[in-house]
Structure formats: C-alpha cells, structure tokens
Amino acid sequence: xxxxxxxxxxxxxxxxxxxxxxxxxxxxxxxxxxxxxxxxxxxxxxxxxxxxxxxxxxxxxxxxxxxxxxxxxxxxxxxxxxxxxxxxxxxxxxxxxxxxxxxxxxxxxxxxxxxxxxxxxxxxxxxxxxxxxxxxxxxxxxxxxxxxxxxxxxxxxxxxxxxxxxxxxxxxxxxxxxxxxxxxxxxxxxxxxxxxxxxxxxxxxxxxxxxxxxxxxxxxxxxxxxxxxxxxxxxxxxxxxxxxxxxxxxxxxxxxxxxxxxxxxxxxxxxxxxxxxxxxxxxxxxxxxxxxxxxxxxxxxxxxxxxxxxxxxxxxxxxxxxxxxxxxxxxxxxxxxxxxxxxxxxxxxxxxxxxxxxxxxxxxxxxxxxxxxxxxxxxxxxxxxxxxxxxxxxxxxxxxxxxxxxxxxxxxxxxxxxxxxxx
Numbered sequence: 001x002x003x004x005x006x007x008x009x010x011x012x013x014x015x016x017x018x019x020x021x022x023x024x025x026x027x028x029x030x031x032x033x034x035x036x037x038x039x040x041x042x043x044x045x046x047x048x049x050x051x052x053x054x055x056x057x058x059x060x061x062x063x064x065x066x067x068x069x070x071x072x073x074x075x076x077x078x079x080x081x082x083x084x085x086x087x088x089x090x091x092x093x094x095x096x097x098x099x100x101x102x103x104x105x106x107x108x109x110x111x112x113x114x115x116x117x118x119x120x121x122x123x124x125x126x127x128x129x130x131x132x133x134x135x136x137x138x139x140x141x142x143x144x145x146x147x148x149x150x151x152x153x154x155x156x157x158x159x160x161x162x163x164x165x166x167x168x169x170x171x172x173x174x175x176x177x178x179x180x181x182x183x184x185x186x187x188x189x190x191x192x193x194x195x196x197x198x199x200x201x202x203x204x205x206x207x208x209x210x211x212x213x214x215x216x217x218x219x220x221x222x223x224x225x226x227x228x229x230x231x232x233x234x235x236x237x238x239x240x241x242x243x244x245x246x247x248x249x250x251x252x253x254x255x256x257x258x259x260x261x262x263x264x265x266x267x268x269x270x271x272x273x274x275x276x277x278x279x280x281x282x283x284x285x286x287x288x289x290x291x292x293x294x295x296x297x298x299x300x301x302x303x304x305x306x307x308x309x310x311x312x313x314x315x316x317x318x319x320x321x322x323x324x325x326x327x328x329x330x331x332x333x334x335x336x337x338x339x340x341x342x343x344x345x346x347x348x349x350x351x352x353x354x355x356x357x358x359x360x361x362x363x364x365x366x367x368x369x370x371x372x373x374x375x376x377x378x379x380x381x382x383x384x385x386x387x388x389x390x391x392x393x394x395x396x397x398x399x400x401x402x403x404x405x406x407x408x409x410x411x412x413x414x415x416x417x418x419x420x421x422x423x
Contacts, residue, residue: 037069065304072311075108091163094264096311098154103144130252137171138246158172158176159171167255190249194223226246257320261317268312269299300312
C-alpha cells in the first residue's frame with residue numbers, strides 16, 4: 001500500500017496542482033502554493049464489504065476511498081432484505097455529499113426507511129413502485145430540512161437500486177450514476193442532472209434562477225440533490241419545481257436472464273472511467289473469481305491511478321447471470337502478473353542507477369503488454385507493479401547490488417493480485 005501511495009503521489013500530484021490552478025484562474029482568484037482542498041498524499045485505505053442472498057443468487061460488494069480530498073463526504077447503504085416485503089427485494093444506494101457529509105450520511109441512514117414506508121406491504125409493480133420511490137426521496141428531503149441548521153450550505157446527490165423478483169428500479173438525482181451490464185454490454189445507464197439539460201434548465205429558469213459557467217447560480221454543478229435548501233426557497237412552487245429538486249428520475253427495467261450486474265458509483269469513479277470501460281473491467285475481474293467487494297476495492301485503486309481526485313464509492317450488485325470464474329482467464333492473469341514482475345526487475349537491474357517507481361510505471365505504460373485488463377489497462381495493475389518494485393527496493397533504501405544477489409527469488413511474484421482474493 002505504501003508503494004502504491006508513492007506511485008500515486010509522483011504520477012498525479014503535478015496534475016493536481018495544474019487542475020487547481022486552472023480552477024483558481026477561472027474564478028479570478030490567485031492560485032495558492034498547494035491545492036486548498038487536496039491532501040499532500042491520497043488516503044487509499046478501504047474497508048470493502050459484501051454479502052449474498054443464496055436463496056435467490058444475489059451478491060453485492062461495496063467499497064469507498066477518500067482519495068486526495070481533505071474530507072470524506074460519500075456514504076452508502078446496502079440491504080439484502082427489506083422488512084415487511086417478500087424474499088427477493090433488496091435496496092442499495094450511493095450518496096455523494098458536497099459542502100460536507102451531513103446530507104449524504106442522513107440519506108444512507110434514513111432513505112431506506114422512507115422507501116419502505118412509501119412502498120407499503122404490497123407495492124404495485126412497476127408504476128406503484130416508481131411513484132413510491134419519488135415520494136420516498138421527497139419525504140426524506142423534507143425530514144432532512146426539518147433537522148438542517150438554518151443557513152448552513154450542503155447537500156448530496158444519490159443513486160439507488162431497488163431490486164424486486166421481477167424488476168430493477170433505479171432512482172437518481174444528481175451525478176452519481178449506475179450502469180447495467182446485460183449479455184456482455186451496457187444495457188442502461190443513468191444520465192446526470194446538470195443545469196444545462198433541457199428539462200433542468202427550464203425548471204431553473206421558471207423558478208427564477210440563472211445558469212452561469214454551466215453551474216446553477218454560478219455555484220452548484222448539479223440540479224437535483226438532497227439538501228441544498230438555499231436553492232429551494234422559490235415561493236409558491238412545490239418541492240419538485242424548485243431551483244434544485246430532490247425528486248429522483250426513476251426507471252423500471254424488467255429483469256432478464258441475461259442481466260449480469262449493476263454498478264452504482266459516485267462521480268469520482270466516473271471522472272476516471274466511462275461506463276463501458278467500467279463494465280468491461282468488472283466483467284473481466286468476475287471471470288477471475290474475484291469477490292464483488294474486493295473487485296470494488298481494485299476498481300477504486302484503478303480510478304485513483306487513472307487520475308480521480310474526488311472521493312469514490314461504488315457498489316457492485318451481481319445477478320444470477322454474472323460472469324463465472326474461467327480457467328483460461330485465470331491462467332492469463334497469472335502469466336500477466338509474472339511477466340510484469342520480471343519486467344520490473346529487468347528495468348531495475350539494467351539501469352545505471354535505481355529507477356524511481358514512477359519511471360518504471362511510465363516505461364511499462366509505453367510498452368505493448370498483451371492481456372492487460374480491459375477498461376483499466378496497466379492502471380489496474382499498479383498495485384502489482386508497486387509491490388514487485390517494493391520487493392526489490394525495500395523502504396530502508398537498500399542498494400541495488402544487495403537486491404541483485406537475491407533478485408531471482410523476488411521476480412515473477414503477484415502477492416496482491418486479484419488472484420490472491422478469489423471468492
């Protein structure tokens with residue numbers, strides 16, 4: 001982990017400073033010596049967790065990473081069973097706070113209860129459930145408002161998946177997203193609620209608001225969210241027609257045998273990878289037998305290496321049609337990890353002076369390496385590369401000649417690759 005952090009520092013820190021300088025310049029402010037909202041080093045610690053409902057073959061995994069941000073403002077929840085409803089119903093949600101974590105934490109703790117209350121004991125599918133989800137988000141926002149300190153900023157986007165035996169229901173507001181993989185391809189993805197979307201722009205203008213620099217009132221980048229009560233004060237207008245609305249966009253998808261998995265994630269994940277790339281990466285890791293929660297952790301590491309500067313949270317929900325472990329895929333992955341270990345050793349031993357981890361990674365990135373994971377590429381193997389490098393150069397800074405004497409034992413290893421974490 002320490003080696004991965006060093007790699008991230010060297011690969012990404014100049015980009016962090018450059019991005020913040022651009023933001024400061026756009027806003028007419030003088031750029032500081034260091035980005036004010038970013039840490040000196042990313043916080044990569046994760047606590048992946050998951051579960052399974054064996055009776056109806058549903059598995060999930062979840063993980064979160066603070067990353068470069070000074071504070072963690074994401075939250076999530078996962079319910080494999082819903083009290084009062086028959087077997088086969090489940091609920092998952094990812095929330096991404098802004099201006100603090102308060103709204104996101106409230107949503108993770110209380111949104112499921114509002115959903116249960118709105119559904120009742122016998123929800124009608126699909127339209128009755130869609131209406132219930134809309135009511136649940138709006139009632140949760142009303143409850144949050146009653147608890148919110150007057151005048152304090154902050155809010156949270158949300159994306160939720162409600163699973164029934166017959167349908168998949170997606171409810172989202174803001175820019176946390178979900179994608180469904182079906183028969184090896186992306187079959188559905190949510191669309192962010194941005195101020196310039198025609199329907200959003202019309203509502204904002206009708207409520208007396210303005211859009212400046214693609215932002216609501218020149219400030220907020222999303223047009224739907226829990227909280228953000230300063231933008232919900234237009235007189236005579238219902239909650240769903242305010243400048244910012246907590247009304248979710250709800251979609252009902254009839255379940256099929258070809259449904260593989262649904263990925264829910266905050267925008268820090270989508271900043272680094274497209275929906276198609278993420279779906280390809282997830283499918284390839286499932287073929288290795290990787291447990292969903294450890295797959296989520298690897299996915300977040302990959303997004304960090306690809307340059308995400310935001311908090312990141314993801315939930316992976318696997319259906320009965322999800323890819324199963326494949327012996328050929330596992331063999332190729334073992335061979336890839338061994339080849340990367342040998343190549344790291346070659347680069348270190350052939351140099352006049354010990355190369356930095358950053359230089360090793362950049363050299364590998366310039367080479368044509370077969371069988372890299374789809375979507376993630378070499379970035380998905382950053383941990384393998386970092387640990388192979390660390391085995392050659394320990395934290396104490398041993399001289400290259402010392403390492404050469406025992407190098408053969410260290411090459412070709414894959415101590416923390418996906419294959420060590422098979423379910």
